Amino acid sequence: MAEVGEIIEGCRLPVLRRNQDNEDEWPLAEILSVKDISGRKLFYVHYIDFNKRLDEWVTHERLDLKKIQFPKKEAKTPTKNGLPGSRPGSPEREVKRKVEVVSPATPVPSETAPASVFPQNGSARRAVAAQPGRKRKSNCLGTDEDSQDSSDGIPSAPRMTGSLVSDRSHDDIVTRMKNIECIELGRHRLKPWYFSPYPQELTALPVLYLCEFCLKYGRSLKCLQRHLTKCDLRHPPGNEIYRKGTISFFEIDGRKNKSYSQNLCLLAKCFLDHKTLYYDTDPFLFYVMTEYDCKGFHIVGYFSKEKESTEDYNVACILTLPPYQRRGYGKLLIEFSYELSKVEGKTGTPEKPLSDLGLLSYRSYWSQTILEILMGLKSESGERPQITINEISEITSIKKEDVISTLQYLNLINYYKGQYILTLSEDIVDGHERAMLKRLLRIDSKCLHFTPKDWSKRGKW
Numbered sequence: 001m002a003e004v005g006e007i008i009e010g011c012r013l014p015v016l017r018r019n020q021d022n023e024d025e026w027p028l029a030e031i032l033s034v035k036d037i038s039g040r041k042l043f044y045v046h047y048i049d050f051n052k053r054l055d056e057w058v059t060h061e062r063l064d065l066k067k068i069q070f071p072k073k074e075a076k077t078p079t080k081n082g083l084p085g086s087r088p089g090s091p092e093r094e095v096k097r098k099v100e101v102v103s104p105a106t107p108v109p110s111e112t113a114p115a116s117v118f119p120q121n122g123s124a125r126r127a128v129a130a131q132p133g134r135k136r137k138s139n140c141l142g143t144d145e146d147s148q149d150s151s152d153g154i155p156s157a158p159r160m161t162g163s164l165v166s167d168r169s170h171d172d173i174v175t176r177m178k179n180i181e182c183i184e185l186g187r188h189r190l191k192p193w194y195f196s197p198y199p200q201e202l203t204a205l206p207v208l209y210l211c212e213f214c215l216k217y218g219r220s221l222k223c224l225q226r227h228l229t230k231c232d233l234r235h236p237p238g239n240e241i242y243r244k245g246t247i248s249f250f251e252i253d254g255r256k257n258k259s260y261s262q263n264l265c266l267l268a269k270c271f272l273d274h275k276t277l278y279y280d281t282d283p284f285l286f287y288v289m290t291e292y293d294c295k296g297f298h299i300v301g302y303f304s305k306e307k308e309s310t311e312d313y314n315v316a317c318i319l320t321l322p323p324y325q326r327r328g329y330g331k332l333l334i335e336f337s338y339e340l341s342k343v344e345g346k347t348g349t350p351e352k353p354l355s356d357l358g359l360l361s362y363r364s365y366w367s368q369t370i371l372e373i374l375m376g377l378k379s380e381s382g383e384r385p386q387i388t389i390n391e392i393s394e395i396t397s398i399k400k401e402d403v404i405s406t407l408q409y410l411n412l413i414n415y416y417k418g419q420y421i422l423t424l425s426e427d428i429v430d431g432h433e434r435a436m437l438k439r440l441l442r443i444d445s446k447c448l449h450f451t452p453k454d455w456s457k458r459g460k461w
Helices: 221-229 259-269 329-344 358-375 388-398 399-409 426-438
Strands: 011-014 026-035 039-048 056-061 126-127 183-185 189-190 209-212 239-244 247-253 284-293 296-306 314-315 318-322 413-416 417-427
Touching: 209 221, 247 259, 259 284, 259 318, 284 329, 296 329, 314 329, 314 417, 318 329, 329 358, 358 388, 358 399, 358 417, 358 426, 388 399, 399 413, 417 426
Parallel strands: 183 209
Antiparallel strands: 011 026, 026 039, 039 056, 126 417, 183 189, 239 247, 247 284, 284 296, 296 314, 296 318, 413 417
């Protein structure tokens, strides 16, 4: 059995943790870092096949040293003329791009394909036949929403447009580890999930204090209290474009409110792994959702979007802060992003890759929205109701590719006698009705006061 002193970075071994059912388990983990505090060794572990937000510092008592796997020694690199060189196939010499074409389980219908519907196992409540619609140019290439592929690199100059997808090839041991212990934001204390590039001198603090209205950070409670006597903000800067009950949305221009936008990105990075942080926030708009009480408008979550997107993205980053998760706010943010797209007269889609939680929220929203449309259709002259993929997309502002992928995910599309048919079983209908009863928060389009701008004219910036 190995000794504690022999454990180094890169070792793999089972580590004791509690699962969601509060039961002990021993998943395999990798040691990312080792530190010594007052003669006591601590090990930063990443659980293999688990999300990085579960990474943590552990003591040696939680390590199973009997099953330790030491890292393999790297082979010496080939040399040329006696000088060390890169190994063949190393990132410096060769960059391979892997493109996977995934064949769908069912045929992919075009937006103009005629279809009709039959009951599934005799239990269908609604039968919807897809009919020819107006033909529009479309990108037929599918996207793998679970993919963790990233963009090509970090531009050297500020961009007028751009993606917030992180470049995972530049990951190093520092950015793989959480660096902030705890954040105090208003009445909440948040435990960050991921690395965020706050100033180095703040990472050793037990608590980082943030002003919940302007999001400026301070090293102590005294600093925060002093700041609050000077800060006159009681809501995010920018224009309030929506209010219903206690819920409001503020539109913030990343160029006009640069300091707030940068602080928002720093906070968001604590909970978003697959997005990067750019300090040139100029190309982005930020939509911050707040909850109002007598003390002011408290941030609940936000999403950002490019002022000009060539890829039809209506969301770049989206986040509901942990204290507000699992309460319907995530779907409300998504619904609001599509409400803006409706006003703009466009269809939209979120920037990929989505996080695991983001993907769950979007799939749930797309499913509920599309099922709501299908179940609301009425048959004419006793025939099955008919609708096209184009029409669903135009009604909801959900991009056609997302409509098709959702119908496939729900297993609604079938091919029968030369036609595509959509079949809604009793289970699907009942599950949808139960879900909609729980979904109490909805966007009221009458409460939205929003005028789209033409950002292609630089004077608007």
